Amino acid sequence: xxxxxxxxxxxxxxxxxxxxxxxxxxxxxxxxxxxxxxxxxxxxxxxxxxxxxxxxxxxxxxxxxxxxxxxxxxxxxxxxxxxxxxxxxxxxxxxxxxxxxxxxxxxxxxxxxxxxxxxxxxxxxxxxxxxxxxxxxxxxxxxxxxxxxxxxxxxxxxxxxxxxxxxxxxxxxxxxxxxxxxxxxxxxxxxxxxxxxxxxxxxxxxxxxxxxxxxxxxxxxxxxxxxxxxxxxxxxxxxxxxxxxxxxxxxxxxxxxxxxxxxxxxxxxxxxxxxxxxxxxxxxxxxxxxxxx
Amino acid sequence: xxxxxxxxxxxxxxxxxxxxxxxxxxxxxxxxxxxxxxxxxxxxxxxxxxxxxxxxxxxxxxxxxxxxxxxxxxxxxxxxxxxxxxxxxxxxxxxxxxxxxxxxxxxxxxxxxxxxxxxxxxxxxxxxxxxxxxxxxxxxxxxxxxxxxxxxxxxxxxxxxxxxxxxxxxxx
Numbered sequence: 394x395x396x397x398x399x400x401x402x403x404x405x406x407x408x409x410x411x412x413x414x415x416x417x418x419x420x421x422x423x424x425x426x427x428x429x430x431x432x433x434x435x436x437x438x439x440x441x442x443x444x445x446x447x448x449x450x451x452x453x454x455x456x457x458x459x460x461x462x463x464x465x466x467x468x469x470x471x472x473x474x475x476x477x478x479x480x481x482x483x484x485x486x487x488x489x490x491x492x493x494x495x496x497x498x499x500x501x502x503x504x505x506x507x508x509x510x511x512x513x514x515x516x517x518x519x520x521x522x523x524x525x526x527x528x529x530x531x532x533x534x535x536x537x538x539x540x541x542x543x544x545x546x547x548x549x550x551x552x553x554x555x556x557x558x559x560x561x562x563x564x565x566x567x568x569x570x571x572x573x574x575x576x577x578x579x580x581x582x583x584x585x586x587x588x589x590x591x592x593x594x595x596x597x598x599x600x601x602x603x604x605x606x607x608x609x610x611x612x613x614x615x616x617x618x619x620x621x622x623x624x625x626x627x628x629x630x631x632x633x634x635x636x637x638x639x640x641x642x643x644x645x646x647x648x649x650x651x652x653x654x655x656x657x658x659x660x661x662x663x664x665x666x667x668x669x670x671x672x673x674x675x676x677x678x679x680x681x682x683x684x685x686x
Numbered sequence: 687x688x689x690x691x692x693x694x695x696x697x698x699x700x701x702x703x704x705x706x707x708x709x710x711x712x713x714x715x716x717x718x719x720x721x722x723x724x725x726x727x728x729x730x731x732x733x734x735x736x737x738x739x740x741x742x743x744x745x746x747x748x749x750x751x752x753x754x755x756x757x758x759x760x761x762x763x764x765x766x767x768x769x770x771x772x773x774x775x776x777x778x779x780x781x782x783x784x785x786x787x788x789x790x791x792x793x794x795x796x797x798x799x800x801x802x803x804x805x806x807x808x809x810x811x812x813x814x815x816x817x818x819x820x821x822x823x824x825x826x827x828x829x830x831x832x833x834x835x836x837x838x839x840x841x842x843x844x845x846x847x848x849x850x851x852x853x854x855x856x857x858x
Contacts (some may be wrong), residue, residue, distance in 0.1 A: 423756070426777075580727060
């Protein structure tokens with residue numbers, strides 16, 4: 394296919410000008426893009442507003458499609474449940490019998506724990522749930538790991554609030570629209586969560602890798618050993634995330650820095666609970682003027 | 687395309703306004719595919735907006751104006767989660783580069799188009815990764831897979847674009 398004839402402008406002054414202006418506008422577009430990119434380093438609130446306006450249009454469509462998908466997917470599940478329910482019933486009976494002793498022991502431990510805590514006069518802050526939402530879509534083409542949830546300012550969601558699933562931490566809210574909010578997942582390369590090991594309280598940080606997993610880096614001990622199966626939970630340091638929310642589990646043994654799988658698997662389109670910021674930044678008290686003597 | 691057999695020579699073409707808006711709509715629809723309800727833990731989805739844009743540019747050069755890459759890139763940035771401005775810059779750069787290539791390459795076939803489009807997609811994905819994500823993050827395996835998938839999808843999007851372009855009529 395040869396180059397189209399229409400590229401040639403001939404002697405028409407008007408055509409020549411139009412082609413020239415087209416090229417000028419094309420180069421100007423590239424320059425505007427470069428300027429926008431530099432400005433977006435500083436993350437102006439207007440860009441967030443633009444993104445949230447676009448997301449407010451797409452998120453209801455996404456959640457509608459997801460709902461339809463769940464409805465279709467539930468049909469084979471219902472059928473298989475119908476046929477498997479007898480065997481499942483027997484298995485569950487056995488599990489209940491086996492766990493009875495464990496539950497009794499846990500009850501007594503919980504009671505003792507409560508008693509000792511009142512003895513120490515420790516007060517736990519309850520991590521209140523602001524809204525229950527669903528993850529509806531994500532940045533599937535980009536290297537950043539963002540997800541959209543179908544709850545926003547109208548439901549009381551504010552930027553900075555932590556988001557957790559039934560299994561563990563998902564991330565935190567970075568931008569909010571009227572009925573949609575953007576969540577930075579903990580697997581994003583720019584996300585850092587302070588964590589500790591459940592077994593012995595070894596402190597570490599969980600840094601996202603961008604591929605759905607996190608890097609666990611030991612922060613206090615040199616040459617710290619990580620074993621497969623080590624469970625890491627949030628510490629509450631920094632005041633955003635409430636303590637003791639499961640974050641990640643180590644898969645391969647290693648020292649100092651290991652790869653870990655996140656406990657919450659956000660790709661299951663599961664429920665996401667938006668929670669209050671654990672310890673909000675205290676508003677500074679008004680400066681007191683010293684009384685003159 | 688002048689060399690295909692027109693089986694319905696008297697079929698009515700789209701009105702000019704709609705025929706001109708159609709390429710824009712398809713590119714924006716491609717960008718909006720990220721709204722599909724899947725929560726990806728690994729970025730593997732090909733950038734459909736960019737694939738549609740390149741297919742239009744290479745198959746039907748007059749369907750989109752030369753400056754169309756910048757506003758379409760802005761729309762893509764709103765959906766994709768990349769820093770705002772990255773697609774504006776990269777897509778405009780692709781358009782300018784394709785213009786330069788087109789002036790030098792007098793005769794080209796679909797194979798050359800595929801090569802040019804594949805190069806443009808690879809450039810955009812690589813540059814977008816270094817713009818958005820810190821240098822030392824371990825994303826490269828997924829990125830290579832994403833690039834491969836996108837390049838392999840180019841003939842499919844070219845088919846779609848050619849089909850839409852034929853429905854659109856020859857006038858616009």
